[in-house]
Amino acid sequence: MRDLHKPGRSEVLATEGMCATSHPLAAKTALDILEQGGNAMxxxxxxxxxxxxCEPQMTGLGGDCFVLYNRAGENTVRALNGSGRAATDADAGALRDRGLSSVPLTSPDAVTIPGAVEAFCRLAQSEGRLGLEAILRPAIHYAEIGVPVAPRVAFDWQNSAATLQGAARDHYLRDGKPLQTGQIFRAPGQAEVLRRVARHGHDAFYNGEIAEDMLAVLSELGGTHTVQDFAAVQSDEASPVRGDYAGVDLYEHPPNGQGATAILLLNILKHFDLAALDPLGAERVHIEAEATKLAYDARNRFIADPDHSSRMAHFLAPETAASLAALIDPKRAMPAAAPLTESVHKDTVYITVVDRDRMAVSLIYSIYHGFGSGIASEKFGILLQNRGAGFNLEPGHPNELAGGKRPMHTIIPGLLRENGRITMPFGVMGGAYQPTGHARLVSNLTDFKMEMQQAIDTPRAFADGGVLKMERGYSDPIKQQLSDMGHIIEVLETPLGGAQAIRICDTGILIGASDPRKDGCALGY
Structure with missing residues (x-):
């Protein structure tokens, strides 16, 4: 139990249903849907x-999603890949010929076809109860009347506003400036898009005027996207990948998401007695940082569109983790492995819902960088993601940019199962940090027996591109000790990610926890 004399937040307990996410309006909306007879999906x-x-800098209709879930009465973990593909004519060679070594973040080359809307429509039909009109009604309402900008959203808006270009500046700036805390953000164009999707399903988004609006701005900027690219969008069912740690099964979405990296990271950490260490001490941070360098180097080599890579068995094999763990010196930092494909980005939203029938949904949804590519359609104001920046331009690499291919994604939903029973859907937002965040949360819960909220609240560190990035919660002596081990320390201005989780107890109780690094909360009834 937390020290009630100190600032903090308690876990939320309920019995009928619960949502944990990064904005209170979304959490309340989810509960309203449950009370109307809807299920967790x-x-x-x-x-x-x-x-x-509520968080347009983080996500939107021009983005992608991944989902893990179970159906009521079952403990089978299912997965749906709602990520889009590169334009058919996308060509890494053409970018190399322009002298580029990576995909430009704010160019049409970085824009992959949005996959989330198709996935939402599919899941609403196959797994939901209420239908799209009821599901989308709250978002249509708030897009019309507006939402007051929350403090963390305003912070991110300020940091990412420079990305916005062309029509996006008209839709997402006020008199050319970022919106501030308490100002009202309205999106009437998106309200109209949602009305059409509610009536006509995914065809309303991927064919006709809405798709043409997106295509027009991409074509104007030199993009090669076509009507056929949008019409061909389809989400795919997938088989989750699984690992075990300290008696808990961790389920992750398979590639092209990076979730398997969290399993590899935990497989490496199994070779060290973390439970014997101080959970906030330098030794634990060091071992996690070294394991992260190795796991992410492997990620960058192998994780890609599954149609172009077949190394998951090797990636998740115990002997692979054992050989990597043997490279770690518990007292000294190794040089950084190959640079990450991308830097840390926190521009993602995560939501988890559990209903009275114990259907659990773990859903993550993103436009990648802050405000995505910065490109928005003129009429409807749909911001387009820059997920194509997750590709690389290395000839022959499994994750090389190519037409019709899905890029390596940073966003990963998670789900825990214990003794054959689903016990915790969870997510840790934060771009490249996410596998490290998943591994640390699982370790906090198992190695250190922390309560869920405490496990989320504790300070974070992340070995990224030769630097050990640390939140302010670590003391100066700890940072000095890590520096003496050979780490280059950077204290972050923006915190690392944001976690949400719901524990499904065998007593019939639901326990929710939500990260104070975001504006959101856990709510139950």
Whole structure:
């Protein structure tokens, strides 16, 4: 139990249903949907779409999603890949010929076809109860009347506003300036898009005027995207990948997401007695940092569109983790492995919902960088993601940019199962940090027996591109000790990620926890 004399937040307890996410309006909306007779999938989609209005710098209709879930009465973990593909004519060679070594973040080359809307429509039909009109009604309402900008959203808006270009500046700036805390953000164009999707399903988004609006701005900027690229979008069912740690099974979405990296990281950490260390001490931070360098180097070599890579068995094999763990010196930092494909980005939203029938949904939804590519359609104001920046331009690499291919994604939903029973859907936002965040949360819960909220609240560190990035919660002596081990320390201005989780207890109780690094909360009834 937390020290009630100190600032903090308690876990939330309920019995009928619960949502944990990064904005209170989305959490309340999810509960409203449950109380109207919807299930966890209805509620998760309704909350996620609304997050695109509450946190437009993080996500929106021009983005992608991944989902893990179970059906009521079963403990089978299912996965849906709602990520889009590169334009058919995308060509890494053409970018190399321009002298580029990476995909430009704010160019049409970085824009992959949005996959989330198709996934939401598919899941609403196959798994939901209420139908799209009821599910999308709250987001349409708030897109019309507006949402007051929350403090963390305003912070991110200021930091990412320079990305906005062309029509995006008209839709997402006020008199040319970022919106401030308490100002009202409205998106009437998106309200109209959602009305059409509610009536006509995904065809309304991927064919006709809405798709043409997106294509027009991409074509104007030199993009090669076509009507056929949008019409061909389809989400795919997938088989989750699984690892075990300290008696807990961790389920992750398979590639092209990076979730398997969290499993590899935990497989490496199994070779060290973390439970014997101080959970906030330098020794634990060091071992996690070294394991992260190795796991992410492997990620950059192998994780890609699954149609172009077949090394998951090797990636997750115990002997692979054992050989990597043997490279770690518990007292000294190794040089950084190959640079990451991308730097840390925190521009993602995550929502988890559990209903009275114990259907659990773990859903993550993003436009990648802050405000994505910075490119928005003129009429409807749909911000387009820059997920194509997750590709590389290395000839022959499994994750090389190519037409019709899905890029390596940073966003990963998580789910825990214990003794054959689903016990915790969770997510840790934060771009490249996410596998490290998943591994640390699992370790906090198992090695150090922390309560869920405490496990989320504790300070974070991340070995990224030769630098050990640390939150302010670590003391100066700890940072000095790590520096003496050979780490280059950077204290971050922006915190690392944001976690949400719901524990499904065998007593019938639901326990929710939500990261104070975000504006959101856990709510139950």
């Amino acid at each position: 209805d509620a998760a989609i309704a909350g996620a779409v609304l997050l695109g209005i």
